[in-house]
Amino acid sequence: MNNTRFQLLLLVLLALAMTHLFNAQANAQGHYDEPYRPQFHFTPEKNWMNDPNGLVFYKGEYHLFYQYNPFGNSWGHMSWGHAVSKDLVHWQHLPVALAEENGVMIFSGSAVVDWNNSSGLCKSSDPKDKSCLVAIYTGHIEGKNQSQHIAVSNDRGRTWTKFPGNPVIDIGYKDFRDPKVIWHEATKRWVMVVSLSKEQKVRFYGSPNLKQWELLSEFGPAGVKHDKMLWECPDLFELPVEGQPGQGKKTRWVLIVNINPGGVAGGSGGQYFIGNFDGRKFTNDNPNDTALFVDHGKDFYAGVTFSDVSDGRRILIGWMSNWQYAGKEPTSAFRTAQSIPRVLGLRQTAAGIRLVQQPIPELKTLRDNTTVLEAVNILASYAPKDLMVGDALELVAEYEVGKDSTAVIRLRSESSETVIGYDAATGKLFIDRTRSGDVGFHPNFAGRHEAALAPKQGRIKLHVLVDRSSVEVFGNDGEVALTDRIFPPSPKQHVELDGNAKCLSLQGWQLRSIWK
Numbered sequence: 001m002n003n004t005r006f007q008l009l010l011l012v013l014l015a016l017a018m019t020h021l022f023n024a025q026a027n028a029q030g031h032y033d034e035p036y037r038p039q040f041h042f043t044p045e046k047n048w049m050n051d052p053n054g055l056v057f058y059k060g061e062y063h064l065f066y067q068y069n070p071f072g073n074s075w076g077h078m079s080w081g082h083a084v085s086k087d088l089v090h091w092q093h094l095p096v097a098l099a100e101e102n103g104v105m106i107f108s109g110s111a112v113v114d115w116n117n118s119s120g121l122c123k124s125s126d127p128k129d130k131s132c133l134v135a136i137y138t139g140h141i142e143g144k145n146q147s148q149h150i151a152v153s154n155d156r157g158r159t160w161t162k163f164p165g166n167p168v169i170d171i172g173y174k175d176f177r178d179p180k181v182i183w184h185e186a187t188k189r190w191v192m193v194v195s196l197s198k199e200q201k202v203r204f205y206g207s208p209n210l211k212q213w214e215l216l217s218e219f220g221p222a223g224v225k226h227d228k229m230l231w232e233c234p235d236l237f238e239l240p241v242e243g244q245p246g247q248g249k250k251t252r253w254v255l256i257v258n259i260n261p262g263g264v265a266g267g268s269g270g271q272y273f274i275g276n277f278d279g280r281k282f283t284n285d286n287p288n289d290t291a292l293f294v295d296h297g298k299d300f301y302a303g304v305t306f307s308d309v310s311d312g313r314r315i316l317i318g319w320m321s322n323w324q325y326a327g328k329e330p331t332s333a334f335r336t337a338q339s340i341p342r343v344l345g346l347r348q349t350a351a352g353i354r355l356v357q358q359p360i361p362e363l364k365t366l367r368d369n370t371t372v373l374e375a376v377n378i379l380a381s382y383a384p385k386d387l388m389v390g391d392a393l394e395l396v397a398e399y400e401v402g403k404d405s406t407a408v409i410r411l412r413s414e415s416s417e418t419v420i421g422y423d424a425a426t427g428k429l430f431i432d433r434t435r436s437g438d439v440g441f442h443p444n445f446a447g448r449h450e451a452a453l454a455p456k457q458g459r460i461k462l463h464v465l466v467d468r469s470s471v472e473v474f475g476n477d478g479e480v481a482l483t484d485r486i487f488p489p490s491p492k493q494h495v496e497l498d499g500n501a502k503c504l505s506l507q508g509w510q511l512r513s514i515w516k
Helices: 003-031 359-365
Strands: 045-059 061-068 078-085 090-100 103-111 133-139 145-153 176-184 189-195 201-207 214-219 230-240 251-260 269-277 280-284 301-305 317-320 342-349 352-358 366-376 389-392 393-400 408-414 416-423 428-435 448-452 459-469 471-474 480-485 492-498 502-511
Touching: 045 078, 045 189, 045 301, 045 317, 045 471, 061 090, 061 214, 078 269, 090 133, 090 366, 090 428, 090 480, 133 176, 189 230, 201 230, 201 251, 201 459, 214 280, 230 342, 251 301, 269 352, 317 480, 352 459, 352 471, 359 366, 359 408, 359 502, 389 502, 393 408, 393 492, 408 459, 416 459, 416 471, 428 471, 492 502
Parallel strands: 045 103, 103 176, 176 230
Antiparallel strands: 045 061, 061 078, 078 090, 103 133, 133 145, 176 189, 189 201, 201 214, 230 251, 251 269, 269 280, 301 317, 317 342, 342 352, 366 502, 389 492, 393 459, 393 502, 408 416, 408 492, 416 428, 428 448, 459 471, 471 480
């Protein structure tokens, strides 16, 4: 082949490659610009998603697995979808990690780093590195059985091999699911908490190697009472209590149990218990009828935390939907979303030790176009219009409130509005999505959801995150959280202030898309 023909061939191949790249980029950008597509929350490229699974940090990457239907936009064919991130903000989609096979769906579960190859399944070529990733999940045979299985990855989660000795726990139940496994340092063994779903209990198992398991104890029923309620997606972790100094600082254990129905706002939701875990048994600090909720909105379910986070933070992600209407959400070609990651803590309050949660600070890297407002008495004569406009927004506001004060942040989109507010007379923080846009796709969608919030020295602080189809509100540095989906007629939201409380300060930002 002469040089001229060779150069011509190279130019043709280069043109074809550039065309393919341009089309791929254009498709990707268009794919993440659907009307209700979140701009800074994780969503699958397409198809149905529900519970976050297998959250783990390993060798510089956060792994997010999730319940996924590879074949359509409704629940079915449950497998583990997979994405990774270096900052918990920007995500890279990877192929399905664990697929439905031989009539066994891959239901929810967890993942751990087996640092010292206790399982004997790690096959590292580096003699100094004995570690691998092990996933623990429920194998679901429709209408017949749920049992606990494991799988191993020796290439940083890119490929997985199901353990040939599965299942590792099988008690012959149809409703026995969602294992969360932790390493319990004091007893030097793995501990699994798993739901006996219809009995409204969790079981604790112990193992030296992730393959053989011993029954340790049970906990429940407790908390919310509902005859037909299911307990699902448990989690167990230890946290220090804020403000406890020195090496002897107080810690407590948190047991999260997601419930359906029985959520505080109706339908599915999450409750938690504060207590002690001695490596065998969980003891509740509160009376067994004490009901504590992870989130007081309508759309936070299956919340679980990351394992092995290198800086020691306990980071939670939940599924932003509700089983009452998840399959009817008016989106395509994807359906449902995950919450923002939240850093958890424990705080001593007048009512006792309570869970607090705040947006991860890494989200600040998305901030753009700052708005600042200080010392405004918001009366009918002064109600700022179009304070901010955008499809992805963050606001931090502090108010001085009296006994009859109201503080309102109104999100307008054409003729619709979502109202975020605090009513001092009732002591309630709320989201009202009654007129938020498309609310007619299910009778249980429209409504107002609220949580008790006490002022501190006559002040309240609100941290609000608005995406194209969601609102997350954190009150008083995370003492309460409310999460609601919304489906406004336009992706652009116009922020207005209302009420009669004095706004001491407000900072706001437009947020850049994580997909562009």
